[in-house]
Amino acid sequence: MDPNLNEFEKLFIEPPSAQRKAWGVLNDFYHYLLTWMEKNNITKAELARKLGKSRASITKMFLHNPNISIKKIVEITHPLGLDVKLGIEQIPESLGKQNIEYVTKYVIDTRKEDWYTPQQQDFSSDIQYLTQTKVLFNIEGCNGRA
């Protein structure tokens, strides 16, 4: 670590805590959802209609940033024709600590658009107790009825 960094600057290069990683996952979820909405010209009013919620509750969801649960994420993505998948991948040891560490990440994809290539590997049956493990959330287009 650069000794010239002050206390504030060091905060950004410290290894992230589990709580910080969780915020990263939440932020990425909103990023992918908003990006998907923009690309598909879905307004917040349309999102509210698709989710069967009031416009006010959607605005509240975006403004107040609740500590959203996985159940809630699925409730939001399912009516939009999107699937959420959970996967785990190993973090190269050189990048992290030696203890078990989970990093989460959302990936969103739709079958119509090719702006992100989803992970092809199904990690769900391949969970191993590795020293470095990365958890991936895949959100991709599904055939399920909205």
Place this chain on the structure above:
Amino acid sequence: MSKISFRKIPIPDNRESLPYFTVYYAYQDNRSVVADKFKSLSQDTKDDLIELIIRMARNVNYHSPKINWQLKGYTYGEVRHQYHRFFFFIIQRCLVFFGYASKKTNILNNKIYKLNQKFKDKY
């Protein structure tokens, strides 16, 4: 006359992308409102804002309900966690944090935004 300087916020490298923006924060007369306020926040708030700022640096199109890249009628933006707001402007590929405000309502008073615009123009 007050002395203005800028210090760089280190953005860690990522396997998937290099930072698009170089991130700075402003110092005036050897004090930084941004750094001072940031340090006084709760750990939870710091964690969220750090993750947001790192993502802003890496992705110019980062969408978040907590980031307003450019406030309507002004030439700067804000990133917020609950009622904490940090103000930034973009110049070329630099993201410069220069101000802070706290208010427990969604919209701040116009006076604060105008005052921030003055600060921003000064920088």
